[in-house]
Amino acid sequence: MKPISIANTSQQNPDRKAPLSIRGLTVSYGQSPAVFSVDAEFPQGAMTAIIGPNGAGKSTLLKASLGILRPLSGRVTVHGRALTDQRHRIAYVPQRASVDWDFPTMVLDVVLMGLSRDLGLLRPVRARHRQHALDCLDRVGMADFADRQIGQLSGGQQQRVFLARALAQGADLYLLDEPFAGVDAATEKAIIAVLKTLNAEGKTVIAVHHDLSTVADYFNRVLILNIRKIAEGPVAEAFTDSNLQTAYGGRLATAQMGATG
């Protein structure tokens, strides 16, 4: 495999295959499936929100797509090929809560993890790597924080550092797990601006999202999930009251207020 250059901008795809395609995916913890037989297609250049009630398997779907969880059955392809040799094209922004923030590491070091493929095991971190990491921090408005220990940041700032780490990788498919959960307004604005820029550059963005009121503003496609797939498509077609009713059931009252508000 040829390492991609750091300054990798939007890459032309020779193949017409979708950046991410999921077929018959079932993932289970113990005996109860968290995701059951889901088919989903995430087309090139789309910006998709994965929505659904708590426990609908949104994060699980994302993790299984990335090979973090092993599915019980099903197949995930990236640009029409097996995940294993396409990993470098996928950038993942995990949930903030998944990490111990007292870990002894600096903001810049976290972003440099995005360059792990270029750095390998032993190549020294050079000035150009640092500069690239700083540029990525700058894109999320965090350049001034490069030398802080990560635990000193607010939740929103931590989330932006995670996004910067994903940017550093120079991928063309971005998977984000609840990027707006528990963040401040400034962070939400900064993150959505970056995502929209990525999208404008032709990159594909997929985010687990919990706030139905912003779905239509932020995204152009939705995947509605409640263990099974409820609906999938452009926001105008799939993000309907009846689909939400199916997904959220009794919780629709509040959900609907969000959707139409």
Next chain:
Amino acid sequence: MLWQALTLQLGYNATLVAIGAMLLGIAAGVSGSFLFLRRRALVSDAISHATLPGVGLAFIVMVALGGDGRNLAGLLAGSAISAAIGLLCVQWLTRNTRLAEDSAIGAVLSVFFGFGIVLLTVIQTMESGRQAGLDSLLLGATAGMLRSDAILIAAGGALTLALTLILRRPMIMVAFDRDYAAARGLNIRQVDFATMALVLAVTVVGLKIVGLILIVALLIIPPVTARFWTDRTERVWQFSGLIGGLSAYTGAAISASAPQLPTGPLIVLTGFAVFVVSLAFAPGRGVLAAGLRHISFQRRVHMRQGLLALAQGQPIYERYTIRLLMRAGLARADGVATEAGRAGAAKALLDEHRWEILRTMSDQESATALYDGMRAIETVVTRDQLSEIDARLTAPRDVPA
């Protein structure tokens, strides 16, 4: 005698032992760091206790084959195999049963250790086992150590250290963020296995010098101590190696100067001394620094509250606040502001309003993050920004309602 030991003047063998111990200490400190960062420090306890049956069995096998039962390489090979089996037991129990890792560790540790002690007792009754001295592997002893033993230990330590350094980036990624590491294609199980294997290697190599009961201390005390001094991952393992090497060297030297003293405990006590000093005096995370920080913070809070109270003409009830203001010449004993106090109070109130403005400015996030209610605003913004803030401060008042 001690000075001579520390300066390597006790002869060739003692020097060799001290250097071997130092290399082991560095290797233990560095590889232990990654275990510590991965928050699995206790696993090393299971590994070390699980070496004992291997030691006993290796001795019996070597004697049965007509060889020297005390051959160090043979004993270490045996201990490595049984430690690996112990480790696999812990992993199997954790993965395939509902036992949590700590329970699995406790179970494996005690069973293996108990079995090992039984074997050692059996060996004591054997014809050729009388002078085995295998129990020295429990607490470590450098007295009567062979030159080849020292070289074996030094080489093993150096090799483990080199491997640890090669694997450090994946180990750090997995320790910090498992899911991200997995998404990048790292095999978490393999990386964890490598971490454990390195710790296992250090444990086995360290049996002779530190002994199996205390090797845990050499793996864990150095990184915990290093953490007091730094927030950087790379520094943690570097400092940790330094502390481990220094403690092991010092402990081995002291032990060489008085052959009755067991080496392991001395090494651990040396490391512990460094830990205590760090715990107390490290800047930032040390107890003393934290205490001082709290006192100074409290003083600043009282000062600020006092000034704001003066500015708004409110009475001050806290004696401590009044005392602070008096000492600074800002108020009289009855809580009335002095000339300087009135100026200070006006400034405090102005700063309060300025901060309010600054916090609404979205492009000033890094400055805003420094807000703690007390910091002088001039220290976080430029003169130009300050006049911009002041302009906004007065602007709304000019607008007629």
